Amino acid sequence: MRTILLRNAMGFLTTVLLGGFLAATLVRLAPGFDVDESQLDPRLGVSSVEYLRQGRQAHRNIVAFYMRYWRKALHGDLGESQMYSRPVSELIRERAWTTVRIAGMGLAAAWVISLGLAIVVCKSRKRTVDVGTMFTAGTLLSVPAAAIGLLTVMVEGSAAIAIALIVSPRLYRYCRNLLACAYELPHILAARARGISETRILLFHALPSCGRSLLALGGVSVSIAIGAAIPVEALCNLSGIGQLAWQSALARDLPLLVTITILVTVTTLAANSCAEIVSEALHLPQS
Amino acid sequence: MKLLRKLAWIILLTVAALSAMASVLSTSGYATQFREETSAAPSRQHWLGTDELGRDRFARLLYGTRISLGLAPVAALLATALAAAIGGGAGYLGGRWQRGMTVMIDLFLCLPWLFLLVIARAMLPLNVSPMVSVLVTFGLLGALGWAGPARVVAASVAALRDSECVLQARAVGTTEWRILLRHIFPRLLPILSAQFLILVPVFVLSEANLGMLGLGVAEPLPSWGSLLREMESLYGLTSAPWRLVPLGLLMLVVNSLQLVMGDEETSA
Numbered sequence: 001m002r003t004i005l006l007r008n009a010m011g012f013l014t015t016v017l018l019g020g021f022l023a024a025t026l027v028r029l030a031p032g033f034d035v036d037e038s039q040l041d042p043r044l045g046v047s048s049v050e051y052l053r054q055g056r057q058a059h060r061n062i063v064a065f066y067m068r069y070w071r072k073a074l075h076g077d078l079g080e081s082q083m084y085s086r087p088v089s090e091l092i093r094e095r096a097w098t099t100v101r102i103a104g105m106g107l108a109a110a111w112v113i114s115l116g117l118a119i120v121v122c123k124s125r126k127r128t129v130d131v132g133t134m135f136t137a138g139t140l141l142s143v144p145a146a147a148i149g150l151l152t153v154m155v156e157g158s159a160a161i162a163i164a165l166i167v168s169p170r171l172y173r174y175c176r177n178l179l180a181c182a183y184e185l186p187h188i189l190a191a192r193a194r195g196i197s198e199t200r201i202l203l204f205h206a207l208p209s210c211g212r213s214l215l216a217l218g219g220v221s222v223s224i225a226i227g228a229a230i231p232v233e234a235l236c237n238l239s240g241i242g243q244l245a246w247q248s249a250l251a252r253d254l255p256l257l258v259t260i261t262i263l264v265t266v267t268t269l270a271a272n273s274c275a276e277i278v279s280e281a282l283h284l285p286q287s
Numbered sequence: 288m289k290l291l292r293k294l295a296w297i298i299l300l301t302v303a304a305l306s307a308m309a310s311v312l313s314t315s316g317y318a319t320q321f322r323e324e325t326s327a328a329p330s331r332q333h334w335l336g337t338d339e340l341g342r343d344r345f346a347r348l349l350y351g352t353r354i355s356l357g358l359a360p361v362a363a364l365l366a367t368a369l370a371a372a373i374g375g376g377a378g379y380l381g382g383r384w385q386r387g388m389t390v391m392i393d394l395f396l397c398l399p400w401l402f403l404l405v406i407a408r409a410m411l412p413l414n415v416s417p418m419v420s421v422l423v424t425f426g427l428l429g430a431l432g433w434a435g436p437a438r439v440v441a442a443s444v445a446a447l448r449d450s451e452c453v454l455q456a457r458a459v460g461t462t463e464w465r466i467l468l469r470h471i472f473p474r475l476l477p478i479l480s481a482q483f484l485i486l487v488p489v490f491v492l493s494e495a496n497l498g499m500l501g502l503g504v505a506e507p508l509p510s511w512g513s514l515l516r517e518m519e520s521l522y523g524l525t526s527a528p529w530r531l532v533p534l535g536l537l538m539l540v541v542n543s544l545q546l547v548m549g550d551e552e553t554s555a
Contacts, residue, residue, distance in 0.1 A: 011393070018394050026410045142541035144492050145401065146499035147534055150518050227399025231496055235519070245402060246500060249409035257406065261398070268397050 004280050008273040016265050021066055023261035024254065028062040069258060079255030083248060088259045091244060099233070099240035103225040106163025110221070113168045115214075118175035122183050122206075123198055133176070137169035146231035159232050166228040167221060174217050178210040185209055211284040219275030223268040295543035302540055306352035313346035318507040328529070335529050338517060342507075348533055351509035355494055356540065358425040363486035365429030367436060367479050374437030375475065378444030379467065385441060395434035400489075401496060407431060408502045420505035424497060428490045436482035443478050447471050481548075488544040495537060511537050 069079060078088040121130050140148075145166045152162035182188065188205050207214070226242070233242035241260065248256040305312065314332065315321075325341040327333060335344035377388035395403070404427065411423050447453060448471075456466050491511070497503040498512010499519075506513065514533040521530055 014390065015394055015397055018390070019398065022394065023406065026407060029410070138542055138545055139538060142488070142492070142538040142545065143534070144495040144499065144512075144515065144537070146496045147515055147518065150499075150521075154521060223397070223399050227401040230399075230401050230405060231500060234500055246405055249406050250413075250502075252409065261406065264399065264402055265397055268399070272397075 001280055004277060008276060012266075012269050012273060015269055016262055019265040020069075020258050020262045021062075024066050024069070024258045025062055028065070028254070065254070066258075069255070073259075078259045081248070081253055081256045083251040083253040083256065088256050091256065092241065092259065092263065095240050095244055098238055099226075099229050099242055102159040102232070102238070102240065103163055103229045105158075105160035106228070107167060107221060107225045109160065109164035110167035110171055110225075111218075113164065114172035114175050117172055118179050119202060121176055122179040123202065130176075133172065137172045140165060140169040144231075145228050146235055149232040149235045152232075153236050159236050159238055162232045162236070163225055163228045166232070167224050170224055171217065171221055175214070178213050178217075179206060182206045182209040208284060211282070212279045215275040215279045215284070216272075219268075219272035222271035226264055226267060292546050295546035298539060298543045299547065302352060302536070303356060306349050306356060309346070309349035309353055313343065313349055315343045315346050317347045317350040317509050318342065319346070328527070335532055336527075339520070344514075344529070344532075347509040347514060348536065351511055351514050351533070352536065352540075354421060354504065354508065355491055355511040358421065359428075359490040359494065360483075360487050362425040362429035362432070362490050363483050365426070366432035366486055366490075367483045369430070369433035370436035370440050370482060371475065371479055373433060374440030375444045375467075375471070377437075378441035379448055379471070381445060381448065385445065388437065388441060392434045392438050395431070396438075400493070403431060404428070404493060404497060405500065405502060408497060413502070415505065417505045417508035420503070421508060421510070424494060424503050424510075425490075428493055432486055432490065436479075436486065439478060439482060440475065443475060444471060447474055484544070484548040488541045488548065491537070491541055491544070
């Protein structure tokens with residue numbers, strides 16, 4: 001257990017540091033990084049333009065910028081957004097709840113729908129139900145996430161529903177395949193032959209057999225939900241982290257973009273690490 | 288299922304053929320404006336009506352399909368080639384090379400795909416000519432999409448590296464390059480073709496998502512992403528349902544690709 005915790009912590013730290021550096025490097029190397037639209041404002045004097053230019057110059061050396069960024073971040077200062085001229089921490093705090101709420105609700109709904117459907121399909125063992133649900137999942141998978149967001153707005157649905165519709169077909173396919181494999185295991189076939197109730201088989205045999213994979217899928221689903229939040233928030237005009245990521249990318253707002261990348265990396269890695277640690281703690285069998 | 292797969296192939300080939308004949312089938316170009324007929328409903332002259340700028344939607348759909356359906360496989364090919372080179376190299380060399388590549392892959396895969404795409408696309412020039420925007424969009428998809436397939440390729444090559452045929456080839460003094468090209472690469476082809484087919488629908492959808500967020504192919508060139516962007520001005524599904532035709536076609540093509548992909552995955 002200690003080895004797993006240590007390995008997760010090391011992997012976590014390395015990936016977060018590298019992810020942030022990669023984002024910072026991308027922005028720094030982007031064409032037009034040195035250009036600030038406000039420098040073209042005819043109302044500004046020479047000294048003001050020079051001040052703005054020097055502000056940008058401070059970000060020229062990417063290693064120095066990144067070191068400075070972490071030194072300040074460790075003291076709770078995440079820098080100031082160039083686009084909003086406000087502290088990044090303030091912007092993140094204001095918008096985080098919207099994303100947590102819609103992504104959380106959407107993710108919960110997606111899990112209920114996909115796991116529920118997978119259980120029904122695997123228990124019923126009817127080919128028509130299986131083909132029907134797989135076809136529906138395939139159809140939903142072939143619609144771009146952004147289009148699902150827009151269609152949900154058109155029918156006056158909530159953003160959480162849009163996220164559930166984007167995430168659930170992906171989850172359903174995995175859940176169905178995992179459960180179908182679990183129901184084929186010899187000890188489950190034997191339990192069925194002995195006449196043990198379906199509910200007991202599901203709760204005490206099928207679900208624990210694929211529990212490790214389901215937990216891993218739980219970790220991955222957080223990343224899918226965050227990815228889905230970007231187009232949904234951007235097109236539904238919701239002030240969340242997804243919309244902020246889109247806007248900061250368009251405006252090449254270095255401090256904001258680096259912080260959001262680190263935040264997203266931390267969230268997805270934390271979800272994956274939690275899934276692995278819980279699997280170990282519960283002593284779930286290897287799928 | 289065999290019948291469905293045959294149907295999927297027919298749909299894909301028909302759509303590809305129709306888009307290839309865009310200049311013959313459409314009465315106007317994708318950028319030709321009919322200024323007295325803006326936002327017109329479908330008619331004999333304009334089968335899918337016209338957009339806000341008076342451009343024929345049917346012509347734009349055909350040309351857009353040609354761009355999206357023609358370039359997504361090219362981007363998938365680039366990503367598969369990168370995966371073969373990076374994953375194959377790391378898997379064959381093993382040790383710290385493979386560990387280093389695993390860290391790189393983890394870094395790419397820990398960020399949500401769309402988030403990574405949005406950030407990387409926004410870093411590249413946005414105000415460029417339509418042709419350059421097409422190259423940038425699909426080039427980016429190809430350049431960023433290698434991570435997942437590379438992991439599969441690395442694992443397969445690592446297994447092949449220690450296989451009996453490779454050990455025997457090495458024992459008779461075959462050069463490493465020859466082993467890679469004559470013994471390992473042919474055995475990787477089914478895996479690479481499956482990975483390629485998995486990537487094509489992913490890239491078609493990614494381009495559509497980027498286009499809808501305003502980060503895809505630039506106007507006036509059409510693509511599925513820019514065509515779907517028109518949905519933003521819809522006030523309800525019943526107000527102008529013909530505007531949903533591009534979405535319907537996209538769904539049909541991606542579903543067909545998924546069916547074909549299932550076939551390839553089974554055979555791989």
